């Protein structure tokens with residue numbers, strides 16, 4: 001699998017990350033086969049969160065991979081914290097407690113990357129800085145990042161946090177690409193011109209923060225998959241045509257579309273299907289042409305001014 005550097009760190013990571021939010025849908029043996037296949041495919045970067053399955057996804061994963069020191073060295077583990085029932089919580093105590101829980105469930109003594117999951121309105125960045133320092137000096141977390149954050153929120157954190165923010169995990173797919181389209185429709189009187197995230201894509205590029213698109217196959221907020229979906233006839237026609245040209249599946253092309261963006265994104269895929277996982281991995285070998293990339297963008301209903 002093709003690899004890249006994560007943010008401005010020296011950490012070499014696969015270009016596609018394996019999201020584990022849905023691993024609790026698998027039986028034990030299926031989960032074992034899934035993680036084993038991921039490793040064989042070079043997809044050794046696993047994305048977790050303390051809330052996935054109420055913590056069970058991290059447990060199922062560490063059991064399935066038969067975690068031990070030897071395996072641990074071969075994989076890259078990312079998890080997230082900061083979401084609690086009815087609130088978001090970036091307090092120092094909550095971050096520290098959460099990481100201890102994550103490490104226990106993953107059966108490891110360190111995380112390669114910790115992300116703050118969703119912006120906390122009551123964030124006190126000085127506290128986050130204290131928590132990050134403690135986690136770094138104890139060796140419990142090697143790198144730090146955020147998720148679903150705007151430029152100003154990252155800048156506020158960086159005013160106090162000395163560790164670089166290496167990643168920002170954001171919702172992005174072909175059918176959910178406002179962060180791309182508002183950069184194309186600057187100052188136009190159409191919906192695509194609405195800047196919903198403070199030009200986060202350009203900000204991340206400017207600051208060497210890796211964008212990790214989550215739900216790369218979904219439209220809306222978990223409304224369903226756009227591939228093979230009658231709601232998106234033009235888009236599917238276009239993707240299928242390009243898939244035929246490269247002799248790959250439409251799944252591969254949907255990920256190749258994200259990888260073609262020069263921001264060097266690292267999509268976080270959520271499939272638990274082994275064949276689809278392999279198809280996603282293949283995307284790393286395909287570089288769409290400019291014409292193909294824009295044809296898919298337009299077929300999704302996006303307009304060019």
Ligand SMILES: NC(=O)c1ccc[n+]([C@@H]2O[C@H](COP(=O)([O-])OP(=O)(O)OC[C@H]3O[C@@H](n4cnc5c(N)ncnc54)[C@H](OP(=O)(O)O)[C@@H]3O)[C@@H](O)[C@H]2O)c1
Nearest residue numbers: 019020021047147214215216217218268269270271272273
């Ligand atoms: N930071 C955040 O706020 C946030 C939020 C949500 C998710 N995430 C992360 O992002 C990861 C991915 O999210 P997601 O699962 O919603 O993303 P996704 O990859 O867009 O969706 C995967 C789901 O779509 C299904 N699917 C059906 N047809 C498919 C096809 N042709 N290709 C691929 N998938 C197909 C999969 O089923 P099969 O298993 O049968 O293939 C699976 O249920 C999560 O695991 C999690 O790590 C982060």
